[in-house]
Amino acid sequence: MDEIELVRRCLDGDLEAFDILVQCYRERVYGLALHLLGNPDASEDLAQEAFLRAFTRLALFDPKRDSFAAWLLTLTTRLCLNALKRRMTEERWLTSLETANNEEELTLMDETMPSPEELWWAKERRLIVRRLLMTLPPMQRAAMLLHYGEGMTVQEVAKALETSVGTVKSWLFRGREALRRKLKEVGVV
Amino acid sequence: MKDECRRFLPLLHDWLEDECDMETAKLARMHLSQCPDCQQIISEWQTIADWIEATLPEPVPPDFDRKLKDSLKHQTYLPVSWLETIASWMLTVGATVCAVALWGGSLTALTHLLLSWLVVANEVSSLPVQWLQFVWDGVVRWL
Numbered sequence: 490m491d492e493i494e495l496v497r498r499c500l501d502g503d504l505e506a507f508d509i510l511v512q513c514y515r516e517r518v519y520g521l522a523l524h525l526l527g528n529p530d531a532s533e534d535l536a537q538e539a540f541l542r543a544f545t546r547l548a549l550f551d552p553k554r555d556s557f558a559a560w561l562l563t564l565t566t567r568l569c570l571n572a573l574k575r576r577m578t579e580e581r582w583l584t585s586l587e588t589a590n591n592e593e594e595l596t597l598m599d600e601t602m603p604s605p606e607e608l609w610w611a612k613e614r615r616l617i618v619r620r621l622l623m624t625l626p627p628m629q630r631a632a633m634l635l636h637y638g639e640g641m642t643v644q645e646v647a648k649a650l651e652t653s654v655g656t657v658k659s660w661l662f663r664g665r666e667a668l669r670r671k672l673k674e675v676g677v678v
Numbered sequence: 679m680k681d682e683c684r685r686f687l688p689l690l691h692d693w694l695e696d697e698c699d700m701e702t703a704k705l706a707r708m709h710l711s712q713c714p715d716c717q718q719i720i721s722e723w724q725t726i727a728d729w730i731e732a733t734l735p736e737p738v739p740p741d742f743d744r745k746l747k748d749s750l751k752h753q754t755y756l757p758v759s760w761l762e763t764i765a766s767w768m769l770t771v772g773a774t775v776c777a778v779a780l781w782g783g784s785l786t787a788l789t790h791l792l793l794s795w796l797v798v799a800n801e802v803s804s805l806p807v808q809w810l811q812f813v814w815d816g817v818v819r820w821l
Contacts, residue, residue: 504750507750508747511743511746515738515742515743516735516736516737516738517734517735519736519737519738519739519742520733520734520735520736521734523736524733524734524736529739533738533739533742533745536738536742537742537745537746537749540746541746541749541750544750611732614729614732614733615732615733618729618730618733619733622730633730634730634734637726637727637730637731638730638731638733638734639734640731643695643697658691658692658695658697661691661695662687662688662691662692665691665723665726665727666687666691666723668726669719669722669723669726672722672726673722
């Protein structure tokens with residue numbers, strides 16, 4: 490069903506329509522939060538908050554200006570960046586990541602043994618990409634996720650992150666080059 | 679990596695992103711056609727973008743839907759939260775009183791103030807138009 494029609498039904502008080510929108514976007518919203526925050530529990534809370542906020546602010550969604558996906562993911566990104574700002578300084582954040590990464594390595598060792606090769610590689614790659622993305626500054630990471638992950642245009646990303654198109658282009662270039670170098674260092678590409 | 683390639687990298691990135699003019703695109707293509715190192719880098723950049731795309735959606739925790747439904751049950755359907763509604767009301771009334779006190783009830787100044795509130799409110803606090811209209815009507819009657 491058309492998303493605009495679903496939004497209209499939500500505005501008329503149809504909760505089932507909102508549930509359909511949640512089913513369509515929950516993995517993307519949660520994935521974005523997880524890649525930005527790096528912590529599964531905090532990401533789940535944030536994804537919940539993003540949907541609740543989307544629900545209460547649905548009247549502000551203007552289909553002429555944005556697609557529903559861009560609107561929802563922009564809202565999620567801003568919530569994540571605010572949460573990051575509130576929660577900790579960059580140094581404390583990096584310290585917590587080291588712990589999270591160590592835990593992930595242990596999980597990976599447990600999970601790899603019984604899996605077929607392709608499944609193993611998909612999981613491995615997911616962890617590597619997530620871990621390397623975490624080494625980028627939050628705004629740069631958000632730009633990379635929205636552009637490469639969600640297919641938003643540079644202009645849409647600039648609007649979502651409230652910055653200039655030139656800055657987003659620069660973040661994308663530096664971010665992608667940094668990831669390429671890191672992946673080369675670990676021998677993945 | 680050669681110095682020339684290092685200089686070309688940002689340009690190649692713009693080309694790959696379709697964010698450059700015809701002249702730059704021509705330069706990028708010419709350089710690429712004779713530089714296997716940069717061809718390799720372009721291919722790796724592409725791989726990175728593909729991986730991020732494949733990685734992003736994450737399966738949600740098992741009780742995600744239930745928690746969200748529980749939270750939604752406690753929501754009153756409003757375009758904005760109650761707190762923001764009250765804050766918007768207070769700001770609007772405060773701004774109106776200030777405008778009347780400062781400009782002695784000048785209708786033009788008041789109109790400008792209310793319109794600017796409308797613009798700001800749409801972006802920041804989502805103040806619905808009808809409230810402004812209500813305040814406006816009250817002010818006009820009072821004047």
